Amino acid sequence: MPSFVAPTRDARFVINEVLRIDDYAELPGFAGASADIVDAVIEEAGKFASEVLAPLNASGDQEGCTRQQDGSVATPAGFKEAHGQFRESGWGTLSAPEEFGGQGMPHVLGFAVEEFMSAANMAFAMYPGLTGGAVNALLAKGSTDQQQTYLPKMVANEWLGTMNLTEPQCGTDLGLIRTKAEPQADGSFAITGTKIFISAGEHDLTDNIIHLVLARTPDAPEGTKGISLFVVPKFLLDADGNPGERNAVMCGAIEHKMGIHANATCVMNYDGATGWLVGEENKGLAAMFIMMNAARLGVGIQGLAQAEAAYQNGVSYAQERRQGRALTGPEDPNEKADTLMVHPDVRRMLMDSRAFTEGMRALALWAGLLVDLSHKAATEEDRTAADDLLGLLTPVIKGYGTDLGYKVATDMQQVWGGHGYIVENGMEQFVRDARIAMIYEGANGVQAMDLVGRKLAMNGGRAIQALFAEVGKECAAAKADERLADLAGRVEKANGELQAATMWLMQNGLSNPNNAGAGAYDYMHLTGIVALGLMWLRMAGTAVAALDGGSSDKAFYEAKLVTARHFGERFTPEAGALRRRMEAGCEAIMALPDEAFVRG
Numbered sequence: 001m002p003s004f005v006a007p008t009r010d011a012r013f014v015i016n017e018v019l020r021i022d023d024y025a026e027l028p029g030f031a032g033a034s035a036d037i038v039d040a041v042i043e044e045a046g047k048f049a050s051e052v053l054a055p056l057n058a059s060g061d062q063e064g065c066t067r068q069q070d071g072s073v074a075t076p077a078g079f080k081e082a083h084g085q086f087r088e089s090g091w092g093t094l095s096a097p098e099e100f101g102g103q104g105m106p107h108v109l110g111f112a113v114e115e116f117m118s119a120a121n122m123a124f125a126m127y128p129g130l131t132g133g134a135v136n137a138l139l140a141k142g143s144t145d146q147q148q149t150y151l152p153k154m155v156a157n158e159w160l161g162t163m164n165l166t167e168p169q170c171g172t173d174l175g176l177i178r179t180k181a182e183p184q185a186d187g188s189f190a191i192t193g194t195k196i197f198i199s200a201g202e203h204d205l206t207d208n209i210i211h212l213v214l215a216r217t218p219d220a221p222e223g224t225k226g227i228s229l230f231v232v233p234k235f236l237l238d239a240d241g242n243p244g245e246r247n248a249v250m251c252g253a254i255e256h257k258m259g260i261h262a263n264a265t266c267v268m269n270y271d272g273a274t275g276w277l278v279g280e281e282n283k284g285l286a287a288m289f290i291m292m293n294a295a296r297l298g299v300g301i302q303g304l305a306q307a308e309a310a311y312q313n314g315v316s317y318a319q320e321r322r323q324g325r326a327l328t329g330p331e332d333p334n335e336k337a338d339t340l341m342v343h344p345d346v347r348r349m350l351m352d353s354r355a356f357t358e359g360m361r362a363l364a365l366w367a368g369l370l371v372d373l374s375h376k377a378a379t380e381e382d383r384t385a386a387d388d389l390l391g392l393l394t395p396v397i398k399g400y401g402t403d404l405g406y407k408v409a410t411d412m413q414q415v416w417g418g419h420g421y422i423v424e425n426g427m428e429q430f431v432r433d434a435r436i437a438m439i440y441e442g443a444n445g446v447q448a449m450d451l452v453g454r455k456l457a458m459n460g461g462r463a464i465q466a467l468f469a470e471v472g473k474e475c476a477a478a479k480a481d482e483r484l485a486d487l488a489g490r491v492e493k494a495n496g497e498l499q500a501a502t503m504w505l506m507q508n509g510l511s512n513p514n515n516a517g518a519g520a521y522d523y524m525h526l527t528g529i530v531a532l533g534l535m536w537l538r539m540a541g542t543a544v545a546a547l548d549g550g551s552s553d554k555a556f557y558e559a560k561l562v563t564a565r566h567f568g569e570r571f572t573p574e575a576g577a578l579r580r581r582m583e584a585g586c587e588a589i590m591a592l593p594d595e596a597f598v599r600g
């Protein structure tokens with residue numbers, strides 16, 4: 001059975017040493033996040049993830065969720081108790097606002113904790129994870145009354161939240177939503193319609209569930225301009241604010257799906273359920289985007305998390321399993337065979353996994369810091385700069401992070417050979433669980449379109465220019481140190497490819513939008529490589545400084561430098577190929593008539 005140990009040393013390295021969280025002590029919420037507190041929180045969260053959540057991962061997957069006759073849903077054995085412990089330990093409140101009972105700690109710390117929970121048990125972590133997004137939407141758009149009513153309970157994880165967008169005819173294209181919201185005399189709305197694929201739509205972890213639902217009012221304009229957001233509790237609240245009468249929203253079925261079996265993915269039937277408008281009528285999509293942006297970063301972290309868990313189990317197997325001999329002659333002559341660790345091809349997969357997980361962790365945690373800075377930085381200019389980069393990087397973290405997370409999960413399954421394909425060994429669960437992250441919260445192709453179609457052009461390309469400048473500055477500084485010069489040269493070259501690709505898009509995407517659509521995916525991966533390159537430069541620089549300073553943790557920093565070198569040598573060369581492929585344009589992709597795709 002797989003095991004999981006939270007990568008606490010690496011998270012502390014990124015937060016304390018690379019991002020230097022201490023430098024922000026003046027900002028609200030950061031004073032309570034000194035290096036020693038960060039260390040304590042990280043270690044405690046790691047312990048909870050490894051000891052409480054990881055042991056329920058395989059059993060939860062096997063048992064799945066069960067819908068009872070009355071429409072209620074039972075989560076797998078142990079989940080309710082684990083959620084009780086999660087709630088009591090305050091993990092859900094970590095970076096929630098103090099005003100509503102949260103601890104107000106920086107998101108950068110919250111993101112690290114989220115990774116551990118998701119790596120230990122992705123299906124479990126989704127229950128509280130979605131609630132965080134719902135809290136953000138209510139914070140931004142809810143009325144004072146709605147905030148007072150729901151947020152303290154949701155922040156405390158006494159009630160969990162959901163996000164209801166998808167309908168049978170409407171996935172990516174939310175303009176097709178049909179669910180209706182009829183105004184009632186008391187100011188509420190009667191919500192009627194069917195939502196599908198709703199994560200954590202029904203469960204037994206809490207005594208109320210707060211659904212955020214997209215629906216149309218009677219005279220709403222067609223398309224996305226006519227969508228409004230509603231808050232619909234499973235149980236209506238009594239005069240004291242406690243769950244009372246059952247609302248007319250029920251789980252009609254649980255979807256049978258490839259992975260995350262322990263998370264109840266529900267068909268939700270709204271049959272005149274009572275709901276209340278959140279924010280302005282017909283402005284629901286903007287409100288939901290607040291939730292989706294947070295959730296997209298969370299899904300990117302899921303990709304990283306599954307990769308980390310799979311990597312750890314790939315390593316432990318490669319160190320035990322004996323097959324064949326090293327190409328250079330036996331390493332363990334007293335044994336009949338050497339371990340898998342001697343084979344360069346196995347090590348290639350392990351090193352790729354290290355380079356991705358460590359680079360992605362740094363990128364995700366930097367994004368967490370950018371979330372904090374976009375709200376709390378001292379000047380308007382700094383807040384805007386953080387917000388620009390965060391907006392640009394969100395689809396990259398989601399799209400590139402989950403694509404590579406899935407790749408690592410399958411590579412680690414590969415390290416296990418045939419045994420990786422056998423259910424009881426647990427490696428295939430990582431693959432199944434990681435797969436959904438590429439699809440939901442906006443499929444990765446849609447993330448690529450968000451990057452190319454929206455984020456690049458915003459404010460005259462200010463965000464991508466800022467990324468180019470940041471990478472350029474980091475490369476120039478690193479080149480001065482011979483230990484970093486090779487990596488810096490490679491990242492600089494990849495940054496040049498990204499600049500050329502951006503220019504090509506500007507010239508060719510405008511004249512024919514299909515050129516932008518056909519190249520968007522490659523562009524997203526190219527941006528991912530450059531963003532990870534920036535992270536590796538920062539991490540390698542930090543490692544060099546620590547070694548020069550005589551750190552007692554020499555092995556950790558030396559391993560960082562080797563992994564940085566692997567990233568430079570093995571990831572950055574792809575940048576040129578991605579650009580060239582993108583520049584092939586859309587002609588062959590769009591040439592065949594639809595009927596020519598059909599065989600026969």
Ligand SMILES: Cc1cc2nc3c(=O)[nH]c(=O)nc-3n(C[C@H](O)[C@H](O)[C@H](O)COP(=O)(O)OP(=O)(O)OC[C@H]3O[C@@H](n4cnc5c(N)ncnc54)[C@H](O)[C@@H]3O)c2cc1C
Nearest residue numbers: 163164165166171172197198199265440441442443445446
């Ligand atoms: C396990 C699970 C949990 C989920 N949880 C939730 C949840 O909690 N709440 C919720 O509301 N939904 C949820 N979803 C729904 C999920 O977000 C959607 O499935 C997803 O957004 C894609 O929509 P779709 O399935 O209708 O695919 P479609 O929109 O039909 O897309 C099919 C393919 O076409 C591509 N495509 C579509 N439009 C475009 C375009 N304009 N440009 C380029 N490519 C395009 C997509 O990238 C995709 O590859 C969940 C789904 C699953 C499977």
